[in-house]
Amino acid sequence: MIRILFFASLRERLKCESIEVDYESGLTLFDLKDTLMQKDEIWHSALSGNLLSAVEQEMVVENTKLTDGMEVAFFPPVTGG
Amino acid sequence: MIRILFFASLRERLKCESIEVDYESGLTLFDLKDTLMQKDEIWHSALSGNLLSAVEQEMVVENTKLTDGMEVAFFPPVTGG
Amino acid sequence: MIRVSEQDFVVADEYQALINDNASDGAVVFFVGLVRDFNQGNNVSELYLEHYPAMTQKVLCEIVEQSKRRWNLGRVRVYHRVGHLSINDQIVFVGVSSRHRDDSFRAAQYIMDFLKTEAPFWKKETVNKNISRWVESEIKDYSARDSW
Amino acid sequence: MIRVSEQDFVVADEYQALINDNASDGAVVFFVGLVRDFNQGNNVSELYLEHYPAMTQKVLCEIVEQSKRRWNLGRVRVYHRVGHLSINDQIVFVGVSSRHRDDSFRAAQYIMDFLKTEAPFWKKETVNKNISRWVESEIKDYSARDSW
Numbered sequence: 001m002i003r004i005l006f007f008a009s010l011r012e013r014l015k016c017e018s019i020e021v022d023y024e025s026g027l028t029l030f031d032l033k034d035t036l037m038q039k040d041e042i043w044h045s046a047l048s049g050n051l052l053s054a055v056e057q058e059m060v061v062e063n064t065k066l067t068d069g070m071e072v073a074f075f076p077p078v079t080g081g
Numbered sequence: 082m083i084r085i086l087f088f089a090s091l092r093e094r095l096k097c098e099s100i101e102v103d104y105e106s107g108l109t110l111f112d113l114k115d116t117l118m119q120k121d122e123i124w125h126s127a128l129s130g131n132l133l134s135a136v137e138q139e140m141v142v143e144n145t146k147l148t149d150g151m152e153v154a155f156f157p158p159v160t161g162g
Numbered sequence: 163m164i165r166v167s168e169q170d171f172v173v174a175d176e177y178q179a180l181i182n183d184n185a186s187d188g189a190v191v192f193f194v195g196l197v198r199d200f201n202q203g204n205n206v207s208e209l210y211l212e213h214y215p216a217m218t219q220k221v222l223c224e225i226v227e228q229s230k231r232r233w234n235l236g237r238v239r240v241y242h243r244v245g246h247l248s249i250n251d252q253i254v255f256v257g258v259s260s261r262h263r264d265d266s267f268r269a270a271q272y273i274m275d276f277l278k279t280e281a282p283f284w285k286k287e288t289v290n291k292n293i294s295r296w297v298e299s300e301i302k303d304y305s306a307r308d309s310w
Numbered sequence: 311m312i313r314v315s316e317q318d319f320v321v322a323d324e325y326q327a328l329i330n331d332n333a334s335d336g337a338v339v340f341f342v343g344l345v346r347d348f349n350q351g352n353n354v355s356e357l358y359l360e361h362y363p364a365m366t367q368k369v370l371c372e373i374v375e376q377s378k379r380r381w382n383l384g385r386v387r388v389y390h391r392v393g394h395l396s397i398n399d400q401i402v403f404v405g406v407s408s409r410h411r412d413d414s415f416r417a418a419q420y421i422m423d424f425l426k427t428e429a430p431f432w433k434k435e436t437v438n439k440n441i442s443r444w445v446e447s448e449i450k451d452y453s454a455r456d457s458w
Contacts, residue, residue: 077299080283089432158447161431
């Protein structure tokens with residue numbers, strides 16, 4: 001199982017802060033995002049924007065292979081400080 | 082009259098914190114320092130070192146023409162902060 | 163010491179924690195970020211700070227560790243607030259002590275530059291006419307980070 | 311606000327003076343210099359700070375004015391102590407507020423770099439075995455100033 005978190009404007013657009021999806025062998029971050037984007041038009045457009053991704057609470061810039069039990073997060077560029 | 086101040090290690094070496102000398106027409110900072118250096122060996126060696134000069138409380142890097150009533154100061158490189 | 167909290171911090175306490183029993187560091191630099199009344203073209207009345215709790219501490223620790231590898235630092239303290247804030251409220255504190263001032267200045271600026279672009283915080287402002295909007299990230303923050 | 315005094319300053323008060331009724335500045339940077347227990351190869355037990363009173367205020371004002379011309383600053387405060395100081399005592403405070411953090415960071419560092427090389431203060435340290443010596447100026451301070 002993969003846990004997916006959404007934050008800030010993305011969370012609001014999706015009206016969703018977290019979902020869980022089944023893990024499938026060989027799943028990558030790219031596959032996961034692609035699957036989510038196929039849900040409907042809102043998800044497609046929200047996830048097409050300028051987003052950052054984290055796997056296991058570490059920012060990742062490349063496509064990454066996932067393993068079962070991982071936590072993935074998608075969010076807009078950060079604006080703290 | 083020109084008032085001359087000495088600070089920090091220079092003041093201690095000269096055992097003197099200020100003196101006054103008569104103003105003479107055309108007097109420059111260079112003349113003044115030269116006259117002081119001729120006082121004796123201690124003054125000569127103390128004023129030969131790496132010193133900064135201020136005229137009217139402004140650091141000067143060049144030779145400067147003095148006018149009557151000015152305040153001149155000689156001191157070692159500053160070490161505040 | 164790194165802390166993320168809804169509670170406010172006290173600059174004097176943070177400063178004391180940097181200098182108490184610390185006779186070897188002669189230089190302390192700190193940065194405080196506060197809620198401004200004007201941002202990106204609009205008057206601001208309130209601010210809400212969201213974050214990704216499981217990730218925030220991890221990222222801040224990593225940034226601080228990086229700064230300690232780059233410069234000769236004594237103590238480092240980072241405090242970031244989350245939740246609802248008003249104008250003039252304190253948002254973030256970064257304090258660094260070191261022997262020489264250059265290390266403290268650079269490290270404090272480095273930590274802020276990376277915090278601004280890599281720590282998972284998001285600001286939502288209430289602007290004119292009680293409209294809420296998420297703050298946009300700024301290119302100059304990325305340029306600042308990439309200058310290191 | 312620029313002050314030279316034998317009296318100690320309170321960082322919390324200096325900070326308050328920078329932020330009170332100041333809703334437009336979102337960034338505050340400050341530097342505090344303290345007496346270290348070790349300097350230029352020797353253990354230090356005490357410090358005496360001499361200055362040229364008529365000139366000090368003038369030079370500090372000029373440095374602050376220069377920084378205000380170079381960056382977009384809100385408030386600037388400089389406080390420098392003179393007289394007898396002990397280990398861990400505060401020597402100097404430089405605080406700068408501005409809209410954007412980069413201006414505050416640069417200005418605070420600029421002010422310190424010029425203060426170190428142009429303001430007429432001299433430190434005399436009491437080192438090992440109660441020997442007093444005047445602190446030597448350091449080349450790196452001139453390099454720092456000349457980098458601006």
